[in-house]
Amino acid sequence: MPDDGGGRTAASRMREVAQRAGVSPMTVSRALRDPTKVSDELRRRVEEAVRAVGYVPNRLAGNLSSMRSNVIGLIVPGLNNSLYAPTIQGVSAVLRGSGFQLMIADCGYSGEAEEELITAFLAQRVAGLMLHDTRHTEAACAMIRRAGLPVVETGTLAPGPLDMLVSYSNHDAARAMVLHLHRLGYRRIAFVSLPAANNDRSRERRRGYRAALAELGAEEDARLVLEMPPGLASGAEAVVRLLGSAAPPDAIFFAGDVLAAGALFECQRREWPVPGRVALAAFDDIDMLRHTVPPITTLRLPREEIGRRSAEVLLDRIQGRSEERVVVDLGFEIIQRGST
């Protein structure tokens, strides 16, 4: 509870503006929202009065009265992960000038935190919701269903979405990379991912890795599968552990974060040639991977387009242009570089 003590919001006054302009508040409201519905003369007077008093309309009151909202809520698992930046930019770009405001929140990869944030957004009566995760607490699902507001999920192409879904298949992407590495001649392909416990993307990627191995008739070797916390240091540790083992891999596929770069830096330190000693592949087209020596083979995912399309389908629904519960697969692409 905001247990305030004096934090009252500043007084505002459409009335005051109306008096100064010599009109009724209703006219001010109209002049502000749809200038064409009011005579030029009045519009001028209203605009001047607005400027004179420094009037800033109260959206709380407006939204309450109109039963309509101009804010869209976005929940990401972690803002410290730069992967979300392009998606957010995509959303922003579409929302800019639409009259809708974006409210971003960070649930820290926690389902409970996500539930709380969803509650807060629903309490704020947001017009629509964008969730990066595709798994949610039961309570969260129930609330969202009851609220009946449009929702887009963006984390991965998962079955049974709450409402709309705009993403790519983490499973297929991981699978494709493993097949790619195999095609390049690598035969012992290790897989390193972030903890899959609270992360549907990680799980999907692991499933994709397994699927590829199965297709290739290769047996899964538990010693080649690692789960590491995020961060460059983890990548370094993983490569050391894997290459120090009795039956080391000839390629490592890092399906998360900046792990692959961390591994490469460790190889540089130890003067292990890449890909001579081991090949390295990553999962996301972050700038760094293109600039390392050698540059790192990775997947290009449609991060920004996910943001754009999500915002578009959400607006379509909010503004009544569509009733469809669309599911959009935006695909992915393999970027072959020097590290493999």
Place this chain on the structure above:
Amino acid sequence: MPDDGGGRTAASRMREVAQRAGVSPMTVSRALRDPTKVSDELRRRVEEAVRAVGYVPNRLAGNLSSMRSNVIGLIVPGLNNSLYAPTIQGVSAVLRGSGFQLMIADCGYSGEAEEELITAFLAQRVAGLMLHDTRHTEAACAMIRRAGLPVVETGTLAPGPLDMLVSYSNHDAARAMVLHLHRLGYRRIAFVSLPAANNDRSRERRRGYRAALAELGAEEDARLVLEMPPGLASGAEAVVRLLGSAAPPDAIFFAGDVLAAGALFECQRREWPVPGRVALAAFDDIDMLRHTVPPITTLRLPREEIGRRSAEVLLDRIQGRSEERVVVDLGFEIIQRGST
């Protein structure tokens, strides 16, 4: 304008809850906001009714009625810049459990966009505002003054803040790094920064560089000062240009973004020894700089603490615990590593 078409928010009903619980709406309101002010028996009944109807309170109405808000607005220049992540995390950590919601927006390094966002936040009647930039349009300043809400700026220790200020001195930090490089024996120290036009931090850093040179009795050489766009590629280009010139530097101080890492990667590609051929220093303690080969000398800035303290002083003011317009200098630290 949200030019809707059917995006009406779902109906909500404190009244309905009240009827189910056999009490007045007022009692429901109280039971929800301060459970101690209501008898145990009623509280139970109300809680059950809330669950039964899946009631989510309408904060719009609540905030409007109480003239109080539970959201805090935060505007950063660019969410794609990972530097803001720790600050945001600091803010989140303090706000978590405070009952206040954080609303994040990205102004894309544009003063006009910032003005628009400030307007939107004020229209939303946020309880407080956190701005990373310390320069704002005149209109924005005027609005904020009129609104009279607590504001914290966090970008740099600048004179004449709007209200409160929690940061470090970009000027002093840049100056300190130049003096440090000089102490290490470097005599031709180049300076590469992001475009200073829309960025008070960049400008301050450049001033710090100049101040240091002046103190050292060194003359500023225009050929050693570069302004580059953000990104690893820019750092690469900068190092090539500087080292290819007639009078190359023996050290380069990159005062922005990931420029220094880009430069290091370029040196690796060209097999220019660092620091043998040229020493490299950076401005921010991002993870990558610790893991490159060699690791890069840089400044550690109190990013997360800036977030925490900002949130704290803002809450102190919002909740009436303080009237002070505090200015907090959180300092910085030089991290000497292998690149210099």
Place this chain on the structure above:
DNA sequence: TTGTAGGCGTTATCAT
């Protein structure tokens, strides 16, 4: 401890 009346600032609706 609980309820009643009135209003927060805006917009929908219906008149004029």
Place this chain on the structure above:
DNA sequence: ATGATAACGCCTACAA
């Protein structure tokens, strides 16, 4: 084209 009136859903203030 403009205005009067009644909500929107909740909370403050006071009364019971």
